[in-house]
Amino acid sequence: MKFSEVKEVGVQGVSVPSNKCQDNNCPYHGTLRVRGMIDEGLLVKYRARNMGVVEREYLYYNSKYKRYEKRRSKIHAHIPPCLDVKEGDRVIIGETRQLAKSISFVVLGKR
Template identity: 45%
Template sequence: MKKKGIGLKVTPRNKKCSDKKCPFHGNVGVRKNTFTGLITSDKMARTVTVAWVRRAYLPKYERYEKRRSRLKAHNPECINAKKGDVVMIAETRPLSKTKNFVVVEVLGKETKKEALKEEAIQEQETKGVGEAGEAEKKKTTPEKNR
């Protein structure tokens, strides 16, 4: 018997589910469009809201602005993604009035960007203390070439 694949390079789920809308165990095929985003809500039954930030160019101001895209996606029993997970969603046929996507893989937890930025700043400060101290010494010493 041939193993069922969904047409995407994702790790198949070994956990069985009886969900008809599951791309691995049900009757739903997936299409080419895939997105990666963060689950912002999982309060609905078998549905999650996935959001991601993108940059849009504003020609008038010659700058970029942040915009947020949000989609509702089906969350099969075998995947069972939670709020705060980073997931990959794939386009399917319409599953309900607002759902045209299904979660195909959990990529991990949300990384705290602020914490990472703070760590990077602290590392730069610790590296820069020695360099800044030497620079101050150079400024205070009188120049003899004048």
């Protein structure tokens, strides 16, 4: 695949970015495939090069007390250079192959 081609990721509600990049780990302009879990969260940190921390909140059912409790987890995600996201944005992330020791997700776009 050439870098000039743009491919669709296959996730509803996510549009293709207008910027172009030469990143091989970009789901739009590179060869990275998105498969598995698709989730939404808040971009908490964006300090490392092309890597950020996404915090997601979810409900957990506690069967002893028969009620739900809020929990949160932090997920490390790769951020392609063609996306213009910053800390505090709500983003959509998708699961990919493992890119680094702790990175198995990629940011697909803003919500």
